[in-house]
Amino acid sequence: MKNLYNSINQKSIIIIGGGPAGTACAIQLKRYDISALLIEKSEIGGLLINANRVENYLGFPDGISGEGLIKKIQTHYKKNEIETCFENVVSLEYIENNFIVRTEKNKYFSEIVVIASGTKPKIFENQKIPVAIINKVFYEIKNIRRSQNQTIGIIGAGDAAFDYALNLSKYNKVIIFNKNKTIKCLPLLFRQSLNSTNITYLENRKLIRLSESEKGIRAKFIFFNKDEGYLLDYIIFAIGREPELDFLHSSVINCYDELLKNKKLFVIGDVKNGITRQMSIAAGDGVKTAMIIKDMKNIK
Ligand SMILES: Cc1cc2nc3c(=O)[nH]c(=O)nc-3n(C[C@H](O)[C@H](O)[C@H](O)COP(=O)(O)OP(=O)(O)OC[C@H]3O[C@@H](n4cnc5c(N)ncnc54)[C@H](O)[C@@H]3O)c2cc1C
Numbered sequence: 001m002k003n004l005y006n007s008i009n010q011k012s013i014i015i016i017g018g019g020p021a022g023t024a025c026a027i028q029l030k031r032y033d034i035s036a037l038l039i040e041k042s043e044i045g046g047l048l049i050n051a052n053r054v055e056n057y058l059g060f061p062d063g064i065s066g067e068g069l070i071k072k073i074q075t076h077y078k079k080n081e082i083e084t085c086f087e088n089v090v091s092l093e094y095i096e097n098n099f100i101v102r103t104e105k106n107k108y109f110s111e112i113v114v115i116a117s118g119t120k121p122k123i124f125e126n127q128k129i130p131v132a133i134i135n136k137v138f139y140e141i142k143n144i145r146r147s148q149n150q151t152i153g154i155i156g157a158g159d160a161a162f163d164y165a166l167n168l169s170k171y172n173k174v175i176i177f178n179k180n181k182t183i184k185c186l187p188l189l190f191r192q193s194l195n196s197t198n199i200t201y202l203e204n205r206k207l208i209r210l211s212e213s214e215k216g217i218r219a220k221f222i223f224f225n226k227d228e229g230y231l232l233d234y235i236i237f238a239i240g241r242e243p244e245l246d247f248l249h250s251s252v253i254n255c256y257d258e259l260l261k262n263k264k265l266f267v268i269g270d271v272k273n274g275i276t277r278q279m280s281i282a283a284g285d286g287v288k289t290a291m292i293i294k295d296m297k298n299i300k
Pocket residue numbers: 016017018019020021022039040041042043044045046047048050051052053054055056057087088089090116117118119159160163164244247268269270271277278279280282
């Protein structure tokens with residue numbers, strides 16, 4: 001069957017995703033002289049680009065900004081000269097003992113696939129967002145992190161909502177809207193946010209409508225049976241994340257457990273870590289997976 005494939009695109013290992021999990025896996029494989037192709041749709045470093053300050057990664061006693069850590073990961077990754085394609089994986093199939101990884105431009109084949117595709121944001125579905133303001137509505141902050149003098153609303157009450165607020169409040173006014181009174185973020189993030197003069201935290205505000213206004217967005221909330229309106233330049237939904245697995249084809253879904261058991265398929269990092277989504281865990285998953293793959297290759 002293999003001779004039907006373009007031999008250049010036949011790989012022994014493909015890693016999907018270049019965040020901490022995927023890059024750690026690729027770097028550890030490289031240490032064993034095992035070649036792998038890493039496919040990343042955006043930039044090496046992953047979700048951390050959104051992080052204000054990472055304070056729990058060993059080796060950085062004073063913490064490091066998400067952007068700073070990404071730069072270090074990129075330098076480390078580049079130094080290892082790993083084969084990399086910057087393409088979006090649209091489908092992962094498994095046919096006749098081989099994976100087919102399709103991107104928007106190419107088709108690759110591989111015996112082993114490591115999925116390290118992280119998470120995607122949960123989309124606000126309570127109402128339709130008007131087309132006129134769609135370019136002012138975000139689910140992550142990477143594209144507006146350099147904004148200045150804007151009024152930015154954040155919907156949510158978890159770590160991401162408060163972390164985004166701290167990041168953006170350096171040069172903007174930020175209002176965090178919590179739909180009830182429960183706060184789900186680290187006490188440290190909450191305290192820091194309350195101490196910032198540029199952050200306003202509001203509870204019991206349920207978003208009911210978004211519309212266009214002369215400033216940008218008019219956001220209408222219900223607050224104890226009363227309507228409240230806010231004029232915002234941008235709005236960010238930080239209402240949770242879910243595994244990024246849209247590219248899984250039924251041929252993989254149908255034998256998913258078997259592929260995992262037979263160590264043909266590995267799923268690592270945030271994409272499978274549920275609520276324990278942390279950089280150190282993702283990077284650890286990557287290193288561990290590379291070690292398992294190395295052992296398998298030794299057995300062969
Ligand atoms: C605001 C914020 C603050 C955080 N702060 C901290 C912190 O202080 N400490 C900490 O430990 N963790 C923190 N995290 C969590 C940390 O960022 C994640 O745990 C870590 O990035 C997970 O790594 P990963 O490689 O599993 O996934 P990701 O970092 O999400 O990487 C997945 C990669 O896969 C790529 N990808 C996805 N789909 C495809 C596809 N179809 N084709 C090709 N490529 C694809 C993505 O572009 C991405 O680069 C924070 C996260 C956020 C959002």
